[in-house]
Amino acid sequence: MPKKGPPVRQPTPAATHLLDAASADAYRSAMAQATELVASRLTTVDRPYSGASLEQLTRLVDAVDLDRPVGTVEAALAEAAEIYVDHAVWFHEPHYLAHLNCPVAVPAVAADALASAINTSVDTWDQSTSGTLVERRLVRWTCERIGFGATADGVFTSGGTQSNLQGLLLAREDCRDRLPVELGRLRVLATANSHFSVTKAARLLGLSTDAVREVAVDASGRMSPEALAAELEAVRAAGDVVMAVVATAGTTDRGVLDPIAEVADVTTAAGVWLHVDAAYGCGLLVSPTRRHWLDGIERASSVTVDFHKSFFQPVASSALLVRDGADLRHVTYHADYLNPRQAVEPNQVDKSLQTTRRFDALKLWLTLRVMGAETIGRHVDTVIDLAAEAASLVTADPDLELLCPPRLSTVLFRYRPAGVTVAEADRLNPLIRSRLFASGRAMVAGTTVDGHAWLKLTLLNPATTPAHLREVLDLLVDHGRTLGGPAPAEQDVLELVGDAG
Numbered sequence: 001m002p003k004k005g006p007p008v009r010q011p012t013p014a015a016t017h018l019l020d021a022a023s024a025d026a027y028r029s030a031m032a033q034a035t036e037l038v039a040s041r042l043t044t045v046d047r048p049y050s051g052a053s054l055e056q057l058t059r060l061v062d063a064v065d066l067d068r069p070v071g072t073v074e075a076a077l078a079e080a081a082e083i084y085v086d087h088a089v090w091f092h093e094p095h096y097l098a099h100l101n102c103p104v105a106v107p108a109v110a111a112d113a114l115a116s117a118i119n120t121s122v123d124t125w126d127q128s129t130s131g132t133l134v135e136r137r138l139v140r141w142t143c144e145r146i147g148f149g150a151t152a153d154g155v156f157t158s159g160g161t162q163s164n165l166q167g168l169l170l171a172r173e174d175c176r177d178r179l180p181v182e183l184g185r186l187r188v189l190a191t192a193n194s195h196f197s198v199t200k201a202a203r204l205l206g207l208s209t210d211a212v213r214e215v216a217v218d219a220s221g222r223m224s225p226e227a228l229a230a231e232l233e234a235v236r237a238a239g240d241v242v243m244a245v246v247a248t249a250g251t252t253d254r255g256v257l258d259p260i261a262e263v264a265d266v267t268t269a270a271g272v273w274l275h276v277d278a279a280y281g282c283g284l285l286v287s288p289t290r291r292h293w294l295d296g297i298e299r300a301s302s303v304t305v306d307f308h309k310s311f312f313q314p315v316a317s318s319a320l321l322v323r324d325g326a327d328l329r330h331v332t333y334h335a336d337y338l339n340p341r342q343a344v345e346p347n348q349v350d351k352s353l354q355t356t357r358r359f360d361a362l363k364l365w366l367t368l369r370v371m372g373a374e375t376i377g378r379h380v381d382t383v384i385d386l387a388a389e390a391a392s393l394v395t396a397d398p399d400l401e402l403l404c405p406p407r408l409s410t411v412l413f414r415y416r417p418a419g420v421t422v423a424e425a426d427r428l429n430p431l432i433r434s435r436l437f438a439s440g441r442a443m444v445a446g447t448t449v450d451g452h453a454w455l456k457l458t459l460l461n462p463a464t465t466p467a468h469l470r471e472v473l474d475l476l477v478d479h480g481r482t483l484g485g486p487a488p489a490e491q492d493v494l495e496l497v498g499d500a501g
């Protein structure tokens with residue numbers, strides 16, 4: 001309910017507050033203030049998080065009366081600084097080592113400002129003009145990096161989740177074009193380490209709850225091609241149909257790369273759609289030294305890439321690429337008011353699950369024009385090297401235990417000094433992680449492997465150094481020692497559980 005209060009005077013910088021000729025100066029000033037707000041924090045922030053509690057932040061957000069505008073960008077930004085900017089999680093800060101969030105490239109941020117202000121929608125030609133052409137060039141560029149041929153195509157999406165959904169939708173339609181089969185009989189094969197969006201997509205696509213079948217992995221967590229062949233056979237023997245095999249190029253937890261070429265041998269022989277989820281591993285496409293880790297990706301039917309994971313792009317920037325562009329027809333629907341059948345100009349809406357869609361491609365365009373692909377690739381190499389450094393530091397530390405050698409840029413480990421049982425380590429490690437989060441000084445992620453608690457470093461920031469890693473590991477060990485003393489009082493445990501939210 002709007003609160004009654006004294007009438008608020010509406011200042012009129014440009015009477016409507018809408019971006020137009022009259023507000024060009026107000027726009028300049030608003031952007032300068034917003035830029036200054038971020039720039040000033042960049043130079044002063046020395047930890048990834050303020051450490052504010054959920055209760056504190058809830059109070060700040062709820063105290064704002066949305067029905068009583070403050071009237072000026074200056075005042076609203078000051079308020080937003082207190083509520084949001086001062087308590088944001090800073091992914092560029094070198095002690096932020098938690099999830100798949102990268103620091104963003106300056107040219108990409110500038111492009112984002114351009115795209116927001118001009119507000120191009122990359123659906124029809126008459127809403128996007130060269131925006132459509134720019135996106136198409138970047139789709140072609142990415143397809144060339146993948147090694148797809150001349151018939152390849154694709155489209156930018158909102159993220160890996162949507163790219164995977166679209167890839168599997170095309171696979172489903174392709175399968176049912178060739179073989180009229182009930183949805184309930186369709187199966188998707190992937191390893192247990194594949195992203196949960198694969199299962200989500202299967203449900204959205206109307207498949208049965210048990211449609212996603214787990215393919216066994218080898219000792220290092222990679223899909224076993226032999227197990228894949230056996231599973232394909234088993235599905236067939238049961239009278240069901242494999243609609244797609246999903247190989248992951250960089251699993252979210254361990255950064256494992258499924259053996260794409262060997263998997264492609266199996267899917268090619270079986271005539272089954274291969275979707276490669278390279279949401280995380282796509283940075284290897286531009287790596288000067290490790291491109292071959294993706295060998296075989298050119299044989300996929302569809303590929304997911306997340307530029308916002310390993311191309312230093314702001315959220316959102318993702319794409320789905322297909323070896324045969326004709327497959328995109330499965331998402332083409334016509335509306336007389338938008339994209340009539342007889343339209344001759346190019347459009348992207350015929351290829352997308354979305355209609356109105358941000359011009360996210362412009363960020364990658366500016367990034368490539370300023371930095372070039374090789375600089376991005378060198379950053380990717382740097383963070384992979386850094387993961388190896390982190391693993392050595394963990395191995396050398398008697399209080400820490402490494403789960404397995406890193407593959408891409410994640411490192412799984414736990415606090416477990418001599419004499420600490422696995423059960424005790426399972427209790428301590430999540431607490432250590434929430435203590436660290438609550439301190440704001442560094443951030444790591446947590447996960448579970450075979451029912452046991454582990455900590456995870458996700459390294460995506462080339463500015464993080466081994467010295468930063470050492471600091472974070474020392475902080476973790478300090479928390480471990482404090483927590484490992486006498487069992488904490490019940491109240492303390494409750495508090496920590498609250499913090500973990």
Ligand SMILES: *Cc1c(COP(=O)(O)O)cnc(C)c1O
Pocket residue numbers: 100158159160161162164195197248250251252277278279280306309318
């Ligand atoms: C992050 C991730 C996704 C989901 O991508 P979003 O951009 O978060 O939607 C899919 N697959 C893998 C392997 C990922 O790491």
